Amino acid sequence: MSTLHTVNKSPFATGSLRSCLAHARSGDAVLMIEDGVYGATAGTGLSDEIAAAARGGGIGIYVLGPDMAARGLDAGRVLDGVITVDYAGFVDLAAKHDRAVAWL
Amino acid sequence: MSTLHTVNKSPFATGSLRSCLAHARSGDAVLMIEDGVYGATAGTGLSDEIAAAARGGGIGIYVLGPDMAARGLDAGRVLDGVITVDYAGFVDLAAKHDRAVAWL
Amino acid sequence: MSDDVKKFLYLNRKAPYGTIYALEALEVVLIGAAFDQDVSLAFLDDGVFQLTRGQDTKEIGVKNFSPTFRALGDYEVTRLYVERESLEERGLSPDDLQEIMYEDEDDDWAEKPSIRIVSRAEMADIIAAQDVVLSF
Amino acid sequence: MSDDVKKFLYLNRKAPYGTIYALEALEVVLIGAAFDQDVSLAFLDDGVFQLTRGQDTKEIGVKNFSPTFRALGDYEVTRLYVERESLEERGLSPDDLQEIMYEDEDDDWAEKPSIRIVSRAEMADIIAAQDVVLSF
Amino acid sequence: MKFGVVVSEGPYTHQAADTAYHFVVAALAAGHEVPRVFFYHDGVNVGTRLSVPPQDERNIQEQWSALAREHGIDLVICIAAAQRRGMLDEKEAERQGKDADNIAEGFRISGLGQLIEMGIQTDRLVMFGD
Amino acid sequence: MKFGVVVSEGPYTHQAADTAYHFVVAALAAGHEVPRVFFYHDGVNVGTRLSVPPQDERNIQEQWSALAREHGIDLVICIAAAQRRGMLDEKEAERQGKDADNIAEGFRISGLGQLIEMGIQTDRLVMFGD
Numbered sequence: 001m002s003t004l005h006t007v008n009k010s011p012f013a014t015g016s017l018r019s020c021l022a023h024a025r026s027g028d029a030v031l032m033i034e035d036g037v038y039g040a041t042a043g044t045g046l047s048d049e050i051a052a053a054a055r056g057g058g059i060g061i062y063v064l065g066p067d068m069a070a071r072g073l074d075a076g077r078v079l080d081g082v083i084t085v086d087y088a089g090f091v092d093l094a095a096k097h098d099r100a101v102a103w104l
Numbered sequence: 105m106s107t108l109h110t111v112n113k114s115p116f117a118t119g120s121l122r123s124c125l126a127h128a129r130s131g132d133a134v135l136m137i138e139d140g141v142y143g144a145t146a147g148t149g150l151s152d153e154i155a156a157a158a159r160g161g162g163i164g165i166y167v168l169g170p171d172m173a174a175r176g177l178d179a180g181r182v183l184d185g186v187i188t189v190d191y192a193g194f195v196d197l198a199a200k201h202d203r204a205v206a207w208l
Numbered sequence: 209m210s211d212d213v214k215k216f217l218y219l220n221r222k223a224p225y226g227t228i229y230a231l232e233a234l235e236v237v238l239i240g241a242a243f244d245q246d247v248s249l250a251f252l253d254d255g256v257f258q259l260t261r262g263q264d265t266k267e268i269g270v271k272n273f274s275p276t277f278r279a280l281g282d283y284e285v286t287r288l289y290v291e292r293e294s295l296e297e298r299g300l301s302p303d304d305l306q307e308i309m310y311e312d313e314d315d316d317w318a319e320k321p322s323i324r325i326v327s328r329a330e331m332a333d334i335i336a337a338q339d340v341v342l343s344f
Numbered sequence: 345m346s347d348d349v350k351k352f353l354y355l356n357r358k359a360p361y362g363t364i365y366a367l368e369a370l371e372v373v374l375i376g377a378a379f380d381q382d383v384s385l386a387f388l389d390d391g392v393f394q395l396t397r398g399q400d401t402k403e404i405g406v407k408n409f410s411p412t413f414r415a416l417g418d419y420e421v422t423r424l425y426v427e428r429e430s431l432e433e434r435g436l437s438p439d440d441l442q443e444i445m446y447e448d449e450d451d452d453w454a455e456k457p458s459i460r461i462v463s464r465a466e467m468a469d470i471i472a473a474q475d476v477v478l479s480f
Numbered sequence: 481m482k483f484g485v486v487v488s489e490g491p492y493t494h495q496a497a498d499t500a501y502h503f504v505v506a507a508l509a510a511g512h513e514v515p516r517v518f519f520y521h522d523g524v525n526v527g528t529r530l531s532v533p534p535q536d537e538r539n540i541q542e543q544w545s546a547l548a549r550e551h552g553i554d555l556v557i558c559i560a561a562a563q564r565r566g567m568l569d570e571k572e573a574e575r576q577g578k579d580a581d582n583i584a585e586g587f588r589i590s591g592l593g594q595l596i597e598m599g600i601q602t603d604r605l606v607m608f609g610d
Numbered sequence: 611m612k613f614g615v616v617v618s619e620g621p622y623t624h625q626a627a628d629t630a631y632h633f634v635v636a637a638l639a640a641g642h643e644v645p646r647v648f649f650y651h652d653g654v655n656v657g658t659r660l661s662v663p664p665q666d667e668r669n670i671q672e673q674w675s676a677l678a679r680e681h682g683i684d685l686v687i688c689i690a691a692a693q694r695r696g697m698l699d700e701k702e703a704e705r706q707g708k709d710a711d712n713i714a715e716g717f718r719i720s721g722l723g724q725l726i727e728m729g730i731q732t733d734r735l736v737m738f739g740d
Contacts, residue, residue, distance in 0.1 A: 035362030
């Protein structure tokens with residue numbers, strides 16, 4: 001029994017990603033979409049915190065590729081260990097986990 | 105020449121108040137309205153930071169009373185030095201300062 | 209769990225009045241109560257502000273919907289989980305929240321509090337136990 | 345300053361595409377350019393993301409408006425202030441931004457960069473020098 | 481697998497309606513079912529037939545109407561949210577004494593019960609909002 | 611003093627239209643002038659005449675229309691923002707080949723130039739949004 005969490009806000013603008021990570025459990029997945037994809041980038045003031053939460057918690061971190069491309073974020077800027085998916089991958093994640101929780 | 109800054113977001117949800125305070129100058133006024141009024145409360149995890157920015161920067165801090173009342177915040181919870189105004193006071197602040205900047 | 213009873217959680221993370229989400233979440237809860245599902249409400253982050261006492265919206269000209277929370281017991285909505293850490297970060301204690309009671313039909317209709325203060329870890333477990341999570 | 349020329353600042357604090365504010369701000373800038381006012385744009389907080397290179401919106405099915413920034417010079421909108429601290433917090437350097445040029449009519453139409461990287465303190469001074477500040 | 485989808489924000493202003501659309505297209509392409517999409521909060525505004533987006537932008541309402549037509553998706557606009565925001569079908573307009581209606585083909589107005597029912601009858605509920 | 615006011619969010623969903631309303635009422639009561647209010651982004655939705663809020667809630671459109679009538683305020687809805695979101699007056703509906711319009715009394719649809727003009731001609735511009 002595991003959860004797919006979606007985050008669609010920039011972590012520099014709101015606390016949604018931080019709250020999501022604080023409530024995700026081992027085996028869960030966190031998918032960053034829309035403005036949330038900025039949370040997947042390396043070299044920011046928040047990168048270490050996000051990477052640590054992901055590593056320490058056994059949480060799979062995903063980012064929506066189409067939203068990355070729209071914002072000019074190329075694969076080279078993605079944090080280590082974050083997996084890029086397309087809309088089909090988003091659907092697979094939602095199907096694979098037992099529930100979806102949107103951190104709106 | 106001074107500015108009235110308005111902040112309408114909770115400081116626990118977004119970074120608007122923090123950004124506003126970082127861009128306000130001595131002689132400016134910051135007015136918290138709508139969900140922004142939570143920024144005027146004492147005893148929170150952010151109170152010290154907000155009070156310090158206000159004290160150190162020579163910035164007048166105001167809060168809209170009608171929005172406080174709506175959210176059940178009584179005068180006893182307001183940070184020291186924060187002045188409560190009504191809509192007429194909001195208008196006066198906008199008239200008194202040379203420009204209004206909304207931190208949306 | 210019977211096949212046609214699902215666990216529904218209403219996840220409330222936003223302050224009241226600045227936006228309509230809190231009010232429209234309550235409207236779903238009231239309608240949803242007729243469906244005989246297993247219903248809980250969760251209040252975390254700024255959502256805890258929805259439950260504060262003494263809300264008076266007269267001067268902003270917006271409807272005060274906070275009394276509706278006290279009526280939830282009549283709709284058999286009796287579990288309102290409130291996150292302790294979210295309260296603390298906002299300088300709130302459980303005493304700052306409305307008293308919301310329900311009558312427990314399994315315990316001779318004894319009056320009991322609907323608000324249950326839980327830790328962040330417990331909130332994570334509550335979320336993980338649901339079938340359907342509606343976010344507001 | 346002539347009586348009928350005011351200093352207008354467009355304050356951009358939001359990321360592109362997740363919401364429409366950045367696009368609709370640009371629409372105001374383009375229309376406003378016809379009014380012969382003293383116009384500047386400011387990019388701070390997540391607003392700096394609007395100017396990044398290489399935006400490709402094909403897969404999200406939304407119009408890519410980032411090339412429009414490069415056309416602003418033709419509308420005599422030649423001052424785009426970008427806050428250094430906002431860039432740094434987001435792991436961006438000035439090189440990550442589009443090259444946006446204008447021809448300086450007061451300097452024999454020399455090509456010059458429209459983007460001016462400023463500190464947070466300078467941004468505060470820029471805001472304080474305006475007559476009208478439009479926030480997006 | 482059956483997916484229920486909720487759209488909580490209006491068209492163009494937030495990306496929610498776009499992301500939901502791409503999600504539904506991908507779900508259908510993968511062989512899943514999407515019996516219903518529920519539009520709540522400002523999401524109800526997706527269903528207006530009066531929008532005229534610029535020629536070089538997508539038409540969000542038409543995208544949804546076409547998808548519904550092709551795949552038999554039930555596009556439900558919440559009546560309570562719609563009334564506040566001025567979204568009406570012909571019947572509602574008459575009942576409320578309004579002289580016009582604005583709902584688009586393929587959308588229908590109904591109650592919040594349809595949202596709960598969708599939660600009960602689908603395997604996963606996915607929400608898109610602000 | 612002359613105030614220009616911008617409303618950037620739709621009715622009910624965000625408090626912006628309410629706060630702006632109370633601000634304008636207070637400004638007028640203090641003897642200031644508010645020649646124009648400009649509705650942009652989702653703010654254009656404030657001007658629909660098709661909304662039917664619950665009986666125990668304020669009617670935001672009617673509040674604005676009444677204030678405009680009483681004080682001669684020019685309520686301008688941005689045409690570009692309105693077209694995307696399905697806000698039309700009779701003339702626009704005809705021009706766009708739409709079979710209905712939905713704009714309320716006291717509001718008019720015009721271009722973004724009206725916003726700039728308001729910025730030039732007023733002493734202070736105050737924005738209300740999300």
